[in-house]
Amino acid sequence: MxxxxxxxxxxxxxxxxxxxxxxxxxxxxxxxxxxxxxxxxxxxxxxxxxxxxxxxxxxxxxxxxxxxxxxxxxxxxxxxxxxxxxxxxxxxxxxxxxxxxxxxxxxxxxxxxxxxxxxxxxxxxxxxxxxxxxxxxxxxxxxxxxxxxxxxxxxxxxxxxxxxxxxxxxxxxxxxxxxxxxxxxxxxxxxxxxxxxxxxxxxxxxxxxxxGRQRLANETLRPIPITISIETEVRSILELLRRGCFHSFLVVEAMGKHVHYLDEKQVIGATIKEKAFTKRVKELI
Structure with missing residues (x-):
């Protein structure tokens, strides 16, 4: 009542x-x-x-x-x-x-x-x-x-x-x-x-x-892996984020060599902390 x-x-x-x-x-x-x-x-x-x-x-x-x-x-x-x-x-x-x-x-x-x-x-x-x-x-x-x-x-x-x-x-x-x-x-x-x-x-x-995505529990979301170039701008990565999903990023060089693994919380956290929207992925690694 x-x-x-x-x-x-x-x-x-x-x-x-x-x-x-x-x-x-x-x-x-x-x-x-x-x-x-x-x-x-x-x-x-x-x-x-x-x-x-x-x-x-x-x-x-x-x-x-x-x-x-x-x-x-x-x-x-x-x-x-x-x-x-x-x-x-x-x-x-x-x-x-x-x-x-x-x-x-x-x-x-x-x-x-x-x-x-x-x-x-x-x-x-x-x-x-x-x-x-x-x-x-x-x-x-x-x-x-x-x-x-x-x-x-x-x-x-x-x-x-x-x-x-x-x-x-x-x-x-x-x-x-x-x-x-x-x-x-x-x-x-x-x-x-x-x-x-x-x-x-x-x-x-x-x-x-x-x-808001920094407070989400990853295990409750649908995982979506995304392959990106090391030269990709951070803002372009963030524009790929979907509601109801959790994203992991496989960062590769131009020749396809594996460089690093990032999850979306790492990318968002670094972006907010360092205001890195216009930076490239290689600057976060």
Missing amino acids: NSIILLIKKIRIHPLFVLVLGIGVITGYFREVLMVFVTVFIHEMGHAVAAHFFKWPLKKIELLPFGGVAEVNDDGNRPFYEEAIIIITGPLQHLWLIGASYLLQGTWFWTAADHKIFLIHNLTILLFNLLPILPLDGGRLVQLLFMYYYPYKRALKVSLYWSAFMLACFIIVSLELFPFHLNLWVVISFLVVNHYLQWKQRHYRYLRFLY
Whole structure:
């Protein structure tokens, strides 16, 4: 019970959500506004409870018109399955909400008309959240997939490119179908700004990823050996690091002669200590 109370205390309502709720109240749709608020709140609590279960350090839960954002102190090195579960627990809440609404039909406080409106709101929020656009749940799942198959730094960049492309497609469709939908354009504005901020912060996320790898237990990670030249720049090596893997480097000379064996913690430690991003591998040996 105390854990739930602590999670609730971390909830913040984004000004955009306040604006959307305010528009709904002013236009006489208070009941619908309340439905949206409850739906978004439960959606985000699904994320929060899952994050708390896996002991992710949760900073705040921000409610947005389409769901929310659970902000965590994460360096990008947690297990894939944990993040995948945390992401999908939000959308899963809509399933039982729809089921509960269906069962409550015909009661003194919940009519068939209420169920229909609630169903539309839930499906809208659910389907919108599953769009492959960051920071929506669908976009986060796609980014997680890229991180499984690509090195971390490349995955960050590729997932942002993909998300920006999908956002552009969504904007074109919205212009055609909903050119005067005020709430939708408020949300789209948020997504555009969020993409800009994520692009600006990608280098910071990459550095946090590198720093965080020094605390990982090697035996829990999938080993990946990589052969590199002794003339390779350190920053080029670090850009090969993958999430969920532990890397060992076989350093060879131009003629293929074995020179030295390094693991990623040695490379990262020397890089941080000596600021050796632009140095070559031979200077670390």
